[in-house]
Amino acid sequence: MASLSGVAERARGGLRLRRPTGASVRHGIATVLALAVALAVLPQVLSLYYIDAMMQVAVYAIVALGLGVLVGRVGLYSLGQAAVLAIGAWVAARILFASSLPFPIVLLAAGAVTMVLGTLVGAPALRMRGLYLALITLMLAGAITVVLATTNFPNGGHGFLGYNGSLLHIPPIRRPAIATSDPAYFRYAVVVAALMFLLVLVHLRTRPGRAWAAIRQSEPAALAAGINVTLYKLWAFALASFITGVAGGVLAGAVHYLYSIDFQTQDSITLLAVVLMGGAYSAWGAIVAALLLELLPAILHNAGVSADWLTILFGVGVLGALTTAPAGIVDQFPKDMARLGRLLTRLARQLGRRRPALERGR
Amino acid sequence: MPSWQDFQPFIVSGLALGGVYALSGVGIVVLYRATGVVYLAFGAVGAMGALIAWSLINHAHAPQWLAWIVCILFGALVTLAYGTVFGPALAKRPPLVKAVATLGLMLVLFGAMDLLWTTSGGASRALTLPTDNDTFMIGQVQVNYTQVIALALGIVIAAATGAFLRYTGLGTAMRAVANDREIAGTLGVPVRRVEAVAWFGCGVLAGAAGLLLADLVALDATTLTFLVISSLAAALIARLRSIAWTVVAALVVGLVHDLLTPIQSLTNYRDMTPFVLAALALLALSGRQVMSLSREEA
Numbered sequence: 123m124a125s126l127s128g129v130a131e132r133a134r135g136g137l138r139l140r141r142p143t144g145a146s147v148r149h150g151i152a153t154v155l156a157l158a159v160a161l162a163v164l165p166q167v168l169s170l171y172y173i174d175a176m177m178q179v180a181v182y183a184i185v186a187l188g189l190g191v192l193v194g195r196v197g198l199y200s201l202g203q204a205a206v207l208a209i210g211a212w213v214a215a216r217i218l219f220a221s222s223l224p225f226p227i228v229l230l231a232a233g234a235v236t237m238v239l240g241t242l243v244g245a246p247a248l249r250m251r252g253l254y255l256a257l258i259t260l261m262l263a264g265a266i267t268v269v270l271a272t273t274n275f276p277n278g279g280h281g282f283l284g285y286n287g288s289l290l291h292i293p294p295i296r297r298p299a300i301a302t303s304d305p306a307y308f309r310y311a312v313v314v315a316a317l318m319f320l321l322v323l324v325h326l327r328t329r330p331g332r333a334w335a336a337i338r339q340s341e342p343a344a345l346a347a348g349i350n351v352t353l354y355k356l357w358a359f360a361l362a363s364f365i366t367g368v369a370g371g372v373l374a375g376a377v378h379y380l381y382s383i384d385f386q387t388q389d390s391i392t393l394l395a396v397v398l399m400g401g402a403y404s405a406w407g408a409i410v411a412a413l414l415l416e417l418l419p420a421i422l423h424n425a426g427v428s429a430d431w432l433t434i435l436f437g438v439g440v441l442g443a444l445t446t447a448p449a450g451i452v453d454q455f456p457k458d459m460a461r462l463g464r465l466l467t468r469l470a471r472q473l474g475r476r477r478p479a480l481e482r483g484r
Numbered sequence: 485m486p487s488w489q490d491f492q493p494f495i496v497s498g499l500a501l502g503g504v505y506a507l508s509g510v511g512i513v514v515l516y517r518a519t520g521v522v523y524l525a526f527g528a529v530g531a532m533g534a535l536i537a538w539s540l541i542n543h544a545h546a547p548q549w550l551a552w553i554v555c556i557l558f559g560a561l562v563t564l565a566y567g568t569v570f571g572p573a574l575a576k577r578p579p580l581v582k583a584v585a586t587l588g589l590m591l592v593l594f595g596a597m598d599l600l601w602t603t604s605g606g607a608s609r610a611l612t613l614p615t616d617n618d619t620f621m622i623g624q625v626q627v628n629y630t631q632v633i634a635l636a637l638g639i640v641i642a643a644a645t646g647a648f649l650r651y652t653g654l655g656t657a658m659r660a661v662a663n664d665r666e667i668a669g670t671l672g673v674p675v676r677r678v679e680a681v682a683w684f685g686c687g688v689l690a691g692a693a694g695l696l697l698a699d700l701v702a703l704d705a706t707t708l709t710f711l712v713i714s715s716l717a718a719a720l721i722a723r724l725r726s727i728a729w730t731v732v733a734a735l736v737v738g739l740v741h742d743l744l745t746p747i748q749s750l751t752n753y754r755d756m757t758p759f760v761l762a763a764l765a766l767l768a769l770s771g772r773q774v775m776s777l778s779r780e781e782a
Contacts, residue, residue, distance in 0.1 A: 199584060252578060253583055254720070254766060257720060258720075258762070260713060261720075261762050262763065265760060269756070272753060387710055387713070428599055432595070433591050433592075433595030434591070437590065437592030437594075438592060439588070440584065440585065440587060440588030441570065441588035444574065444577075
C-alpha cells in the first residue's frame with residue numbers, strides 16, 4: 123500500500139503549478155547556451171569531418187532520447203531501437219525519391235509511418251513485461267535486420283521497394299533546399315532535434331509523464347489509481363517510435379546514401395549501452411549518449427585508435443552503470459566532482475592545519 | 485517448389501544445427517533457473533573460445549585436443565568469473581537488469597575479438613573438426629560425424645541436465661535456489677557455491693557450443709556472438725523453464741531454418757526463423773496478463 127499512496131502523492135505533486143526553481147532556471151540557461159553554441163559556433167569552427175560527426179550526434183540524440191523515455195520513464199527496455207531508426211530512414215528515403223514534398227513534411231511522414239509500425243508491433247509485445255519484452259524486441263530487431271538485408275534501402279529504383287541493384291549512377295538522397303551544405307544541414311538537424319526534445323519534455327511535464335512515473339513505480343498501483351496502463355505504455359512506444367522515425371529521416375538526408383550493412387543488430391545493443399551510461403533519466407543523458415556513440419569514435423578514428431576499444435569501453439560502462447551508477451554519467455559525474463571537491467578541501471584544510479604546526483616545530 | 489530430394493540434406497544439417505541450439509538453450513535455461521540471469525554473452529564467450537582454439541592450432545601448432553579443451557575451459561572460466569563478480573552484486577535486481585548486464589560482458593568480449601582477430605582484409609578462418617571427414621550415408625544423404633555429435637550432444641546434455649536437477653543433491657539445491665534464493669540460504673543451502681556450479685556448467689556448454697558452431701556455421705566473431713539469439717529463441721519458446729521443450733523448440737528452429745534454404749523465394753529470409761517462431765510462440769503462450777505486486781516476475 124505504501125507504493126500506492128506514493129503514486130497518488132506523485133500524481134498530486136505533478137498537478138501543482140510548477141514555480142521556476144533555481145535548478146530549472148539553470149537548466150534553461152544551459153539549454154539556450156548549448157543551442158546557441160551548436161547553431162552559431164560549431165558550424166564555424168569545426169572541420170567538415172567533425173560537422174559530419176555532429177550531424178550523427180544530433181540524429182542519435184533523438185534516438186537516445188526516445189530510448190531514454192522507454193527505459194528511464196516507463197521501465198520498458200527495448201533492444202530494437204536501431205531497427206526502428208532503420209525503418210524511419212527507409213520510409214524517409216522512399217518518400218524523398220518518390221516525391222518532391224517539402225523536407226519537414228517528409229520527416230513528419232517518416233515519423234508517423236514509423237509510429238504506426240512501432241505501435242502495431244508494440245501492441246502485442248506489451249502483453250509481455252520486463253525481461254520478455256526486452257528479449258522480444260531483440261528478436262524483432264533481428265528479424266527487421268534480416269528483411270532489410272534482402273530488400274535494401276531505396277536508391278532511386280522503381281516499384282514499392284525502390285531498389286535497383288544494377289543502377290550505375292545512384293542519385294543521392296536529397297536534403298532540404300535551405301540546407302544543402304553540410305554546416306547548414308547540421309543546423310537543420312539541431313533544430314529538428316531541439317523540436318523533438320521539446321515534444322518529449324512537454325509529454326513529461328503533462329499527464330502522460332505523470333502516468334509513466336506512476337507505471338514505473340508500480341503497475342498494479344498505477345492501475346488502482348485509475349491510470350490506463352496499456353494506453354500510456356503504448357503512448358510511450360508511439361512517442362519513441364515517432365521521434366526515432368523523424369531521426370531516421372534526418373539521418374537519410376545526412377548520409378545521402380543508405381546501406382543495409384550499416385544497420386546491424388548489435389547497434390541496438392550499443393545504443394542501449396550508451397543510453398544506460400549517459401543516463402536514461404534525463405534529457406542531458408541522451409545528448410551525452412549521442413556524443414559517446416558518434417563523436418567519440420570520430421575523435422578516436424582521427425587519433426588512429428581502433429573503434430573496438432570503444433566497444434570494450436561501452437561494455438565496461440554498462441556493467442559500471444548497472445552496478446554503481448544507475449542514473450548514468452549525467453547524474454554520477456557532478457556527484458563525483460563534488461566528492462572530489464570535498465576531498466580536496468579537506469586535504470587543503472589538513473595541510474593548512476599541519477603547516478603552522480610544522481612552522482612552530484621549526 | 486524444389487523436390488523432396490533437394491530437402492533431404494537440409495534435414496540432416498538442420499537437425500545438427502538444432503542440436504547445438506538445444507545445447508546452448510539448455511545452458512541458458514539452467515543458468516536462468518538457478519540464478520535468474522539470462523546469459524546474453526553465451527555466444528560471445530563461445531566465439532572467443534573458438535577463436536583462441538583456432539589461434540592455438542594455426543599459430544602455436546598445439547595439438548587439436550588441447551585447443552578444444554582450452555576453448556571449453558575458457559568459456560567456463562570467463563563465465564564463472566563473471567558470475568562470481570557480478571552475480572552477487574546484481575542478485576537483488578530484477579531479471580531484466582541482470583540480463584542487460586551480461587550485454588556488457590558481451591560487448592567487452594566482442595570488442596576484444598574484433599581487436600585481436602581482425603576481420604577486414606584478412607582471409608576467412610575456419611575451424612574444422614576431424615569428424616567432418618568421417619561420413620556415412622543415410623539413404624542418399626551424406627552425413628558426417630560432427631553433425632551426429634552435434635545432435636547427440638544436444639539431446640544427451642539435455643537428458644543429463646534434467647536427471648542431474650532431479651536426482652542429485654546439488655541439483656535439488658539448485659532448484660531450491662532457483663525457487664527462492666533467500667529461503668534456500670536460510671535453510672542452509674550454500675547459495676554462492678550452487679550458483680558457481682551453475683555458472684561453470686553454463687560456461688562449459690558455451691565453450692562446447694562455440695566449438696561446434698564454429699565448425700558447422702562459420703568461425704566469425706559477429707556470426708557466433710549473435711547466434712546466441714537463435715538459441716535464446718528456443719529457450720524463450722520453452723518460457724525459460726522446461727528443458728524438454730527447449731530441446732524440441734531448438735530442433736524445430738534448426739530444421740525450419742535449414743529446410744527453407746532450397747526454397748527460392750524464402751531462402752533470403754531463413755535467418756528470421758528463430759525470431760519469428762519465438763515471437764509467435766511468446767505471443768500465443770502469453771495468454772492473459774496476470775498482474776502481481778512484485779515489480780518483476782518475468
